[in-house]
Amino acid sequence: xxxxxxxxxxxxxxxxxxxxxxEIKEGEIYGLVGRSGAGKSTLLxxxxxxxxxxxxxxxVDGVEVRDLEGTKLREFRKNIGMIFQNFSLMQRRSVYENIxxxxxxxxxxxxxxxxxxxxxxxxxxxxxKLSSKPRELSGGQQxxxxxxxxxxxxxxxxxxxxxxxxxxxxxxxxxxxxxKRINRNLGITIVIVAHQMSVIKRVCDKVSVLDKGxxxxxxxxxxxxxxxxxxxxxxxxxxxxxALPSTGINIRIIVPEEGExxxxxxxxxxxxxxxxxxxxxxxxxxxxxxxxxxxINVECENFNKVAEFLDYQNVTWEVVENE
Amino acid sequence: MNRDxxxxxxxIVMPAFLDTLYMVVIATTISTIIGFxxxxxxxxxDKDGLRPNASIxxxxxxxxxxxxxxxxxxxVVSIIPITRAIVGTSxxxxxxxxxxxxxxxxxxxxxxxxxxxxxxKGLVEVGKSFGLSHTQIIFKVxxxxxxxxxxxxxxxxxxxxxxTTAMAGxxxxxxxxxxxxxxxxxxxxxxxxxxxVVILIILVQLIxxxxxxxxxxxx
Numbered sequence: 331x332x333x334x335x336x337x338x339x340x341x342x343x344x345x346x347x348x349x350x351x352x353e354i355k356e357g358e359i360y361g362l363v364g365r366s367g368a369g370k371s372t373l374l375x376x377x378x379x380x381x382x383x384x385x386x387x388x389x390v391d392g393v394e395v396r397d398l399e400g401t402k403l404r405e406f407r408k409n410i411g412m413i414f415q416n417f418s419l420m421q422r423r424s425v426y427e428n429i430x431x432x433x434x435x436x437x438x439x440x441x442x443x444x445x446x447x448x449x450x451x452x453x454x455x456x457x458x459k460l461s462s463k464p465r466e467l468s469g470g471q472q473x474x475x476x477x478x479x480x481x482x483x484x485x486x487x488x489x490x491x492x493x494x495x496x497x498x499x500x501x502x503x504x505x506x507x508x509x510k511r512i513n514r515n516l517g518i519t520i521v522i523v524a525h526q527m528s529v530i531k532r533v534c535d536k537v538s539v540l541d542k543g544x545x546x547x548x549x550x551x552x553x554x555x556x557x558x559x560x561x562x563x564x565x566x567x568x569x570x571x572x573a574l575p576s577t578g579i580n581i582r583i584i585v586p587e588e589g590e591x592x593x594x595x596x597x598x599x600x601x602x603x604x605x606x607x608x609x610x611x612x613x614x615x616x617x618x619x620x621x622x623x624x625x626i627n628v629e630c631e632n633f634n635k636v637a638e639f640l641d642y643q644n645v646t647w648e649v650v651e652n653e
Numbered sequence: 654m655n656r657d658x659x660x661x662x663x664x665i666v667m668p669a670f671l672d673t674l675y676m677v678v679i680a681t682t683i684s685t686i687i688g689f690x691x692x693x694x695x696x697x698x699d700k701d702g703l704r705p706n707a708s709i710x711x712x713x714x715x716x717x718x719x720x721x722x723x724x725x726x727x728x729v730v731s732i733i734p735i736t737r738a739i740v741g742t743s744x745x746x747x748x749x750x751x752x753x754x755x756x757x758x759x760x761x762x763x764x765x766x767x768x769x770x771x772x773x774k775g776l777v778e779v780g781k782s783f784g785l786s787h788t789q790i791i792f793k794v795x796x797x798x799x800x801x802x803x804x805x806x807x808x809x810x811x812x813x814x815x816x817t818t819a820m821a822g823x824x825x826x827x828x829x830x831x832x833x834x835x836x837x838x839x840x841x842x843x844x845x846x847x848x849x850v851v852i853l854i855i856l857v858q859l860i861x862x863x864x865x866x867x868x869x870x871x872x
Contacts, residue, residue, distance in 0.1 A: 378782055407784035418775035420798055422872070432783040435793060483783065 331356040331519055332377060332487070337386030339372060346372055347383065348543040354536075356486075359513050359520045359617065361534035361551065363527060365566060368540040370523045374489050377521065378410045379403060390487070408436065411480030411518075415492040417472040419464040419479075425451075426460040429478045436483065450478040454508060470501035477508065481516070488512070490522045494529055506533050510617070527566070531555055533617050541565045552616055556584050556623065557648070574609050575627045580650040581636065587613060587620035594645055595624060602639055604632045625650060658844045666848060669832035672746050673856075676818045676828060680750050681811050684757030688810075691717070691758065692765025693791065699770075703777065703787045717759040725820050728752050749818065749826030757814050764806035768799040801872045808864025812857050819853075829853060 332354040339347040347369045354360045362370040375381035376388055379395050388395045390406070398406050419428050426447055433443045451457045454474040464472055473493060480488055490509065494502040510533050513520050524530055530537050530551060537554055539547040539562065546565055547554050555562070574580045585594050595608065610625035628636050640647045695713055698706040723731070729752040733743045736751040772795045780790035796803075819830025829849050837846025 380778060380781055404784035404786065407782060410782070412779070412782040414775055414779070416773075416775060418773060418779045420776060420794065422798055422800065431793065432785070435783065435785045435789045479779075480782075489782075 331358075331391060332360075332521070333387075333389040334373075334376075335387045337373075337376065337383050337388055339369075339376065339381070339383040346543050347376075350386070350543075350545055352538050352545065352548065354519060354521060356519055357513070357517055358536060359510070359522065359534045361530035361537040362521065362523045362540060363525065363530045363537060364540035364546075366525060369543040370525075370540045371491055373540070374491055374521060374523045377487070377489060378407050378412060408483050409485050410487045410489060411483065411485040412489040412491065413473065413476045413480050413493045415495050417464070417469070417476045417496075419472055419475055421464055424461050424463055425456065425467070425475050428464065428475055429482055432479065432482045446482060447478075450481055453481070453512070454478045468501070469497050470504060473497065473501075473505055474508065477505075477512070481512070481518075486519060488518050488520045490520060492523055492525065495525065502529065509533055527555070527562070532615055535617060539565060552621065555614060555616075556621065556646075574625060574650060575607065578627045578629050579633045580609070580625050580627050581633075581640075582610075582648050582650050583624045583626065583640065584646045585622050585624075587622045594640075594643060595626070597643075598636070598639055602632075602635055604628060604635060606632075606636075658848075661842075661844060662848055665832060665836055666829070666845060666852070669827060669829050669849075670852060672826075673815070673818050673828040673830070676746050676749055676753060676821065676826065677811065677815050680753035680757055680818070681807070681814050683750070683754045684761050684810070684814070685807055687754065687758040688761025689765055691762035692769065693796075695762060695766040696769040696795075697787070697791065699766075703790060717762055720755060720759045721763075723756070725752070725756055725817055728756055729821060744825040746826050746828065749821035749828075753814060753817060753821060756817060757810065760813065761807065761810050764810060765799075765803060768802035768806055769795055771802060772798045801868050804864060804868045804871055808860060808868075811860050811864070815853070815856065815860070 334353070335351050337347055337350040338345065350373060362373060364370045372381055376383050377390065377395070379398065383396070390410075393406065395406070420431070423431065429447045429450055430443045433446060438446075447460070448457070451460055454477050456471060456474050456478070459467060459471060459475075464475065467475070476493075477488075488509075493509075494505050497505060506529065509520055509522070512518055520533075522530065522534060534551050536549065537547075537551045538545050539554065547558050547561055583594065598604075599606075606626045606628045608624055608626050610623070612623040614621045614623055626636075637647075691713060695710065695717075697703050698710040698713070700707070700710070702710075720728070729749075732752055732755060735755075736743050736748050739751055740747045742748050776794050776798060777790055780794045785793070818826070818828050819833070822828045822831025822834065825831075829852065833846050833849040836842055837849060
């Protein structure tokens, strides 16, 4: 649906996006994550041509976005809704009028607008606020209005530019589940820009991690987050590398949190009768499922036994190098 | 000059008051229309505006600054030929309106430009992201959001234009300013001079009051 190939963008001499290539499929929730200044918002804005780029190609449904001008560009943008960090609602219009604005400008008739506004208010759960002014609403409610407005023209794609960055964790959760619901029920492709990993982790199918204008990591969210932890830590800094035991062998084990497999550790202890320690045990919440992540430390002579057992149990595991 | 003060005020101050009111209302209205137009062009052609155009912006910018740097008295005198061409005379309240508009329009243009620039830039992006045309973004989004600020600024400009009419009075426009100087100051008639000052104070208060009322309604 969105196909980006070798896209580069400069501000003067500064390269802000460097040879970006990625593909976003219909119905996906795709995450662009990175530190501030990594170019993720700029890349997002290239998709609906709020930003121009100098070289490469960006196609949406097979249409080269760079070639669009005038009315064609406006028609094209109609199919792409967008929401922003600070909601960007018109303070002098009521919630109803805010949602209606794009339809008004595109010449929908009054009955159509009324029907659609009420429908959308239901989707985003703000039916009782339609006559309020935005400043009377909380941040989360304002973002809901913005989402309703973004959906008003029946877009195929929804771009979300740090839409939850100004919200508290609980409100963030509710907005994220709303986005998930919209994706599932309306089949709208969503591209999410965020600087919080947790946001991407919970809602996205695929992710590109941007660093200094380049794509540093790319792939399915679970793969990237489970297998590229060190790279992610290097890009984002933040939490210090966990000091793992320097003797023995450290093994990272990843299992689905539900069902039998989450007892793998205790099972292993019982069956193999080996000693090990568990320096790391985490639960990671993803869009579709929850994964448990352990690092266990075994003595070298037991390694083969353990590896064999894990393979036999069909568990994803890898050796973490000692520093 | 020992007439009854009330009679004095009715005969001399009242017509002057009406002249002033006439000049202020007409000059402010015309200046607002022209200023609004110029203000929007400045907003649109600015380097991060909707359609940046360095040459149009620069020319307007210089012209606006140039007119604004004229002391009003000098402006009145220097545009006499233009005034004559427009109203046929350089004396009287109609003639005064020409320099008042000349000075008022760039002033209001700047204020309008400022009010529009104060509108959240994100809203322009929102408009673009929905595929609205530039005209729609300006009038349905930016101007609409800027209305309270514009009202405040026009109130402010009206008071400024009221002050300027007093100066226009010295070049034969009549009005409260001229009357205060000729009948009041130069004739040593304190009743007229301070009477007019009181009238002007009340007038300014009234303008502010009306401005505030409309602002409250629009916000």
